[in-house]
Amino acid sequence: MNAPNPQPFPFVSVSGSPHERGVQYGKAVPERIRRSISLYAGTLDELGLDAAQKTRLIGGFAEQIAAFGAHYLEEMRGIASGAGVTLDEIILVNARTEVVAQARRAANRPEAEDDAVDGCTGAIILPGRSATGRLIHGMNWDWRAECAETAIVLRVNRDDGPDFLTFVEAGGLARCGLNAAGIAITANYLESERDYREIGVPLVLIRRKVLEQAHFAQAVRAVAATPKACSNNMMLSTAEGFGIDFECAPDEAFPLYPENGLIVHANHWFSPVALAKLKDAGLLGDSFYRDWRVKQLLGEGRIGPEDLKAALFDSFAAPFAVCRPVLSNKAGDLSATVAMIIMDPVAGTMDVAPLPAHCQDFTRYSLLAPPAALARAAQ
Numbered sequence: 001m002n003a004p005n006p007q008p009f010p011f012v013s014v015s016g017s018p019h020e021r022g023v024q025y026g027k028a029v030p031e032r033i034r035r036s037i038s039l040y041a042g043t044l045d046e047l048g049l050d051a052a053q054k055t056r057l058i059g060g061f062a063e064q065i066a067a068f069g070a071h072y073l074e075e076m077r078g079i080a081s082g083a084g085v086t087l088d089e090i091i092l093v094n095a096r097t098e099v100v101a102q103a104r105r106a107a108n109r110p111e112a113e114d115d116a117v118d119g120c121t122g123a124i125i126l127p128g129r130s131a132t133g134r135l136i137h138g139m140n141w142d143w144r145a146e147c148a149e150t151a152i153v154l155r156v157n158r159d160d161g162p163d164f165l166t167f168v169e170a171g172g173l174a175r176c177g178l179n180a181a182g183i184a185i186t187a188n189y190l191e192s193e194r195d196y197r198e199i200g201v202p203l204v205l206i207r208r209k210v211l212e213q214a215h216f217a218q219a220v221r222a223v224a225a226t227p228k229a230c231s232n233n234m235m236l237s238t239a240e241g242f243g244i245d246f247e248c249a250p251d252e253a254f255p256l257y258p259e260n261g262l263i264v265h266a267n268h269w270f271s272p273v274a275l276a277k278l279k280d281a282g283l284l285g286d287s288f289y290r291d292w293r294v295k296q297l298l299g300e301g302r303i304g305p306e307d308l309k310a311a312l313f314d315s316f317a318a319p320f321a322v323c324r325p326v327l328s329n330k331a332g333d334l335s336a337t338v339a340m341i342i343m344d345p346v347a348g349t350m351d352v353a354p355l356p357a358h359c360q361d362f363t364r365y366s367l368l369a370p371p372a373a374l375a376r377a378a379q
Contacts, residue, residue: 006148006354008363009167009339015157018071022078029152030083032170036150037089040096047107057102058088060199061095068201068226072173072208079171093171095202098229102196118143118189119335121266121290121322122235123298123308124243129261131304137237138305138342139176139186140312140356141167145326145334148354153365164211165350165367167341174208176341177350180367182239183219184345185210189267190231191282194249200229210236220244224253231282233265239345247271249278262298266291286320293322305342305351312340313356325357 012028014021026033044054066073076090083090092099104110119142127135152170157163166177178184185207206226213219216238223234228250237243245256245263247270254271256263267287269280297311314322326336340356343349348367353359 006359008361009352009354010152011155011365012152013155013157016159018075019078021156022075022080023082024078025075025154026079026082026084028082029170030085032150032152033079033083033085033090033093035146036093036169036171037085039144039146039150040092040100041089043100044092044103047103047109049103049107053103053106055088057099057106058091058095061098061202062088062091064199064201065091065094065205068205069209072205075173083171085171090171093169094173094204096169097204098196098199098202101230105196119267119284119287119290119324119337120186120188121294121312122186122188122233122264123294123311124235124237124245124258124263125298125303125308126243126258126261127241129303131302131307132344134344134346135184135237135239135241135243136303136305136308136342137178137184137186137235137243137345138308138312138340139188139235140323140337141176141339141341142324142335142337145336145338145355147338148336151339151354153350153352155365155367158212161212162214163367165348165365166208166211167339167350167352172204174204174211176207176343177211178343178345178348178367179211179213180348181214181216182345183210183213183216184237184239184343185219185223186235186341188233188235188265189282189284190233190247190269191280192231192249192269192278193281194251194278195230195281196250198227198229198250200227200250203228203230203232207234210234216240216242220246223248224255227251233267235263235265237345247274249274252277260300262295262303264291264294264298286317289317290322305344309340309342309351309362313360315357321357323357326355 122139164179
């Protein structure tokens with residue numbers, strides 16, 4: 001990746017049947033989709049997987065996806081058709097966490113601590129603490145810096161449920177986002193010794209299912225009750241004024257509730273019940289102070305969107321900070337805070353800044369406004 005010169009993420013709006021939406025999506029950003037594929041296919045190549053091994057590994061997740069929802073696979077077929085790539089390649093993007101981890105295990109090549117690039121710091125501010133009187137939900141997404149050139153903001157207009165807006169790697173069905181029912185989701189990396197004992201539903205599909213729900217209870221159930229291949233932290237909120245965090249092991253979910261109108265979470269297990277039952281196998285050193293720093297910076301008073309942005313820009317203990325610049329590790333991979341995302345589920349808007357350690361310009365994406373109405377949002 002060249003010297004950071006981040007540009008706003010492309011906005012793609014689709015409608016129609018699952019297959020039609022997929023075709024529109026694939027045709028809109030084919031180059032970004034191919035870059036997403038290349039990023040993870042390259043990792044499989046580095047791990048020495050041959051074509052038959054890739055097909056077998058990805059095929060296992062295709063079965064899980066089809067069982068979870070046939071329309072997801074149909075939408076992926078449409079994306080593949082529109083972008084001129086294979087279905088297996090789109091499944092790889094949507095199950096990249098699980099596929100790459102299983103490939104590492106098969107090759108007996110666990111990721112070294114110095115090679116870890118995952119992270120994220122998320123926050124939910126309830127209306128009682130919010131300067132706007134509306135719930136605020138946001139996060140920093142820490143991952144491979146190259147994803148600043150592969151991610152998009154996708155709006156899906158549906159005939160069979162609420163429309164939704166999601167920030168996602170191109171080719172994926174969802175990552176973080178909000179929907180027309182006022183439900184929002186972000187997610188953070190977690191790890192435990194229970195991971196990858198079984199094949200479960202890919203995390204991307206669980207997040208997508210949350211965004212399809214018309215009722216908050218159904219969104220909560222999608223997170224808490226769906227079997228997963230690996231651990232993950234998922235933060236859910238509703239415009240009605242409530243938020244909850246689920247620290248998820250593959251087979252169990254541990255809820256964390258707001259304290260003083262606020263939830264902040266980084267990448268270590270916090271639930272006393274979870275810590276009594278499993279082992280935290282991730283232990284990213286900076287995680288232990290990132291959530292603490294955000295809480296300290298948000299303080300005790302009313303919190304507005306600009307206050308949350310300021311806290312998520314924090315550079316304490318840089319470069320391993322809440323807001324991480326582009327870094328190279330021993331493996332030569334680049335990591336960074338790829339994007340800062342601040343959501344207002346009541347207004348249906350999402351402010352997104354690419355590579356925020358290098359760029360503090362936000363673009364506002366809307367669930368309602370036409371693409372031509374995209375506007376710069378003030379810091």
